[in-house]
Amino acid sequence: MLTALREKTSGWIATIIIGLLIVPFAFFGVNNYFDSSIETWVAKVGESEISQDDFRSRFDQYRQQMRRMLGDNYDGASIESAESKSRLLDNMIEAEVLRQVSQELGLVVGRGELQKEISQMEVFHTNGKFDPQQYTLLLASQGMTPRGFEARMREDMTIRALPTALNDSALATTSEVDNYFRLRDQTRDLNVLMLEAPAADAVADPSEETLQAYLTEHSDRYVSEEQVAIEYVIVDASAIDVPAQASEESLRERYETQKSRYSRPAQRLASHILVKVAADAPAQAQQDAQARADELAKQARGGADFAELAKQHSDDIGSKSAGGDLGWLEPGFLDPAFETALFAMQKDAISDPVKSSEGWHVIQLRDERPGEIKSFEEVRAELEQDYNQNERERRFSELAGRLVDEVFQNPTELKAAADKLGLQLQTTATFGRAGGADPITFNRDVLNFAFAPGSIEKGEGSDPIKLDEARTAVVRVAEHKPSVPLSFAEVRDQLLSDWRREQRQNLADKRADDLLQRLNNGESLADLAADVGVELRSEAGVGRGAVNLDREVVSKAFTLARPAEGSPSFAKVDLPAERRALVEVTKVNDGDPNSVPAMERQAVSQQIAQTKAAIEMQDMIDKAKQGIEIQRAVDRL
Numbered sequence: 001m002l003t004a005l006r007e008k009t010s011g012w013i014a015t016i017i018i019g020l021l022i023v024p025f026a027f028f029g030v031n032n033y034f035d036s037s038i039e040t041w042v043a044k045v046g047e048s049e050i051s052q053d054d055f056r057s058r059f060d061q062y063r064q065q066m067r068r069m070l071g072d073n074y075d076g077a078s079i080e081s082a083e084s085k086s087r088l089l090d091n092m093i094e095a096e097v098l099r100q101v102s103q104e105l106g107l108v109v110g111r112g113e114l115q116k117e118i119s120q121m122e123v124f125h126t127n128g129k130f131d132p133q134q135y136t137l138l139l140a141s142q143g144m145t146p147r148g149f150e151a152r153m154r155e156d157m158t159i160r161a162l163p164t165a166l167n168d169s170a171l172a173t174t175s176e177v178d179n180y181f182r183l184r185d186q187t188r189d190l191n192v193l194m195l196e197a198p199a200a201d202a203v204a205d206p207s208e209e210t211l212q213a214y215l216t217e218h219s220d221r222y223v224s225e226e227q228v229a230i231e232y233v234i235v236d237a238s239a240i241d242v243p244a245q246a247s248e249e250s251l252r253e254r255y256e257t258q259k260s261r262y263s264r265p266a267q268r269l270a271s272h273i274l275v276k277v278a279a280d281a282p283a284q285a286q287q288d289a290q291a292r293a294d295e296l297a298k299q300a301r302g303g304a305d306f307a308e309l310a311k312q313h314s315d316d317i318g319s320k321s322a323g324g325d326l327g328w329l330e331p332g333f334l335d336p337a338f339e340t341a342l343f344a345m346q347k348d349a350i351s352d353p354v355k356s357s358e359g360w361h362v363i364q365l366r367d368e369r370p371g372e373i374k375s376f377e378e379v380r381a382e383l384e385q386d387y388n389q390n391e392r393e394r395r396f397s398e399l400a401g402r403l404v405d406e407v408f409q410n411p412t413e414l415k416a417a418a419d420k421l422g423l424q425l426q427t428t429a430t431f432g433r434a435g436g437a438d439p440i441t442f443n444r445d446v447l448n449f450a451f452a453p454g455s456i457e458k459g460e461g462s463d464p465i466k467l468d469e470a471r472t473a474v475v476r477v478a479e480h481k482p483s484v485p486l487s488f489a490e491v492r493d494q495l496l497s498d499w500r501r502e503q504r505q506n507l508a509d510k511r512a513d514d515l516l517q518r519l520n521n522g523e524s525l526a527d528l529a530a531d532v533g534v535e536l537r538s539e540a541g542v543g544r545g546a547v548n549l550d551r552e553v554v555s556k557a558f559t560l561a562r563p564a565e566g567s568p569s570f571a572k573v574d575l576p577a578e579r580r581a582l583v584e585v586t587k588v589n590d591g592d593p594n595s596v597p598a599m600e601r602q603a604v605s606q607q608i609a610q611t612k613a614a615i616e617m618q619d620m621i622d623k624a625k626q627g628i629e630i631q632r633a634v635d636r637l
Contacts, residue, residue, distance in 0.1 A: 043089055044631040045096040052636055055089065062088055076448035085637045093632075095159060097624050102158050109157045110274055110358055112326040113318035114150060115333040117157060126261045132332060133260040161317050163617045168321055170613035172605040178593035180604055185591025187541040190557055190583055191568075192549065193529050194537065195512055197578035203503040211495045215488055221498075222491045227430040228450045229479035232440060233418045234426070235403060237396040237470040246387040254383055255376050263373035265331055268342050269366045271306060271324035276315035276359040293353035293360035300350045306364045315359065324364070338363070400464055400472050407474050411460035414476050430481060443467055446475055456480045504578045512580035516572045525570065525584045541589060550575055553583050562588045 041049040067074050078084065119130040126134050139149050206214075215222060246254070255262075273296050277289035296313055300306050307323025314320040331339055335356040342363055345351055351363040376383075399421065406417035418425040428438040433451055435441040441450075445465045449455050455462070455477050462475045488495075515528050529536035539549065546554050553573050560569035563585055573581040593601075 039633070040636070042633050042636045043093050043096075044629070045093055046100065046628045046630075048096055048100070050089070050092050050096060055092065055637060058092060059085065059088055070444075074444040076445055082634070082637070086634060089632065089634070089637065093630060094621050094625075097621050097628060098159050098162060099155060100628070101620065101624050102162055105162075107158050107161050107317060108276065108315075108358060109154050109161065109318055110272075110316040111333075111335050111338070111356070112270070112272060112329065113316060114154055114157065115329060116327045118150070118153060118333070119327075119330065129264060130330065131261050132265075132330070133258060157318070162620075163613065165317060166617050167610055167613040170609040170616070172608035172612065176608055177601055177605050180608065181593040181596050181601075182590040185543075185596075186558075187543050187589045187591075188557055188585050189540045189587040189589070190538070190542050190549075190553075190585060191525050192537045192539065192553055192584070193515070193525055193532075193534060193582040195508065195515075195532075195534070195580040195582070198504045198507040198511075200500075202507060203500050206496070206499055211492065211499060212488060214499050215491065215495055218498075219485060222486045222494070223483045224481075224486055225432040226451065226483040227432050227481040228456065228477050229428050229430045230441075230446070230450050230475050231414055231425060231427045231478045232446075232473050232475040233403060233414050233423050234440075234467070234471055234473045235396065235400045235423065237392055240392055240395050240399070242388050242391045242395070246384060251380065251383045251387070252376060254387065255379065259373065262379050264369070264371055266343065266371040267328045267330055267369040268345075269328050269368070270326045270342055271310060271364045271366060272316070272319070272326060273300075273306075273310045273314045273324055273362040274316040274319075274359055275313075275353075275362075279357055289360050290353055290355075293362055297350055297353055297362045300362060300364065306350070328369070396470075403474055404464060407461040412458075412476070414461055414474065417474075427478060430479060440467065440473065440475075446473070449475055450477055501578070508578045508580050512572050512582065515582060516570075519570050519582065519584075525568075525582060528582070550581070553581055557583050557585055560585045 040052045042052055042055045043050040063079055066079050118124065118135070124130055124135040124138065136146060139146060273293070275289045275293045275296070277285055281289075292313075296309055300309055307325075310320055310324030314324055316324070319325055329342065331343065334342070335358075337354055338356050338361055341351050341354045341361075342365065345363065345365040347365055347368055349365050351361075351365075353360040353362055355361075403417055403421055403423070406420055407414060410416055415425050417423075426438075426440075428436055428441055430436070431438075431441050433447060435447065440446055443465065446467075449462045449465065459477055462473075464472045465475060466472050515532070518528060519525065526536055539546075542549065542554060542557065544554065544558055550573075552575055556571050556573045560571055560583075563569045568584045568586045570582060570584040573583055575581055
């Protein structure tokens, strides 16, 4: 397969992450009710369309992922920006291009590999293991069927198979690894001339007219902070009582309907070798594939190492590198013929070739686990706990929904809704964009809503805002204090401080620039140091992480060109607090790759190989895009 890939392209990429779409919601606009022919795609990749529904679903998933990752640092305005949406659309376009390339190359994900991938997803686990009922119920709650989800999963896995195949085949040369360590461990010999900040009295006090002019020139810096005050109502799940305990009858009914949660079906640890042949292939091709499978089964039974046979001969790209390993398999998720054969086998047996929709399988049964189920008495406490939790969640959702309904009826006033539902209306003092004294003002979603122009102009209640796992709130802007220019009298002291600092910076720059010009004219740094009465600091063997010099000096030194014999490289460095420096590189000392431990070399070699594979993958996508017509409709995002 890799030969086919590289015949079509060459080159390299930064890592591609293809996210699995687990929660695709449907969004329908008003246009659906009028004209079904209205264009609703946001991008076209050849003949394939990326619909608004697909984009919105992916964007919703992205938004939720960012909320989980960033927590209180989540910035809704940034996430919702046009730039952010455009980047996501570009990612979706590249994924579609990759899908089309994969389809052209005939990449196939086997059913066993698909089942293994799904069974390992923790969202479908109960008590640490895959729960078929949880799987079905969770998909149903999102409007999906197992068939539809598995089709999407298969597509995503097929897309990921290309980068995986390239990554598995990529190699880093000894020269590349050596060069990495030469650069990473490189040191430099430096001379540094430190120039302290100009003295405070080096700048004369400005006139009032000068300060007035400075304020006029920089008026945007000297404004009051925009502030708001909000009122809000919180629905707190922990404050909701669940007065009634579940009856014995309801617990037993719950046990029966959820029995699969407390059971483990029989499992088989299997490996396989796939001889792929299309279902509609000619009879001779079918016979040839079966004959090949017969020969492989014969070799396996004759003592050949099954894993090695799979690595050399299997057409299942997902399992061949692992010696055909499919992991632990359960009934209900396999090709019927494959499942029947597998669960009829004895441990350590090798099957006759089994025909599926993908081709012929030679199966090895490596181990088995019998099914088991816990009794009602064993799980009674868990059932009661689940009942209480579910009842609390139900009441929480119901109360939150009623709050939204009440606010919808009277969006510019929250008190009536709070009073009707027995909830507390709370208010904050005014606060800025950094938040205030009330903890709710540090929630990023609350801040984004409170300072949104529409929230301020309309004064209406928000949609529900999730504060944490147990609390949600509805918020309304009760008061707004816009940002206004500050008067000269209010900012005079700050103006004077800023003006003096700027003048000292100008003096520091002029002094350093004059000395730099003298260096360019041929004078030595040592002569300049003597001329200005500053001791020249010489440091040998300075590494990239050196802490005995200013970070800015070290960073600048490692950007300078390798000096020629007798001709050092030099540059000016800006430092904090109006300080400046001139740095001179007199010698570059490369790191010694032979001194690096073997394990570290191996780790770096793998990193380089992965990076090369990633860049080659991106190059493949870029080349494929050149041959595909791609259209974007960003106005529909």
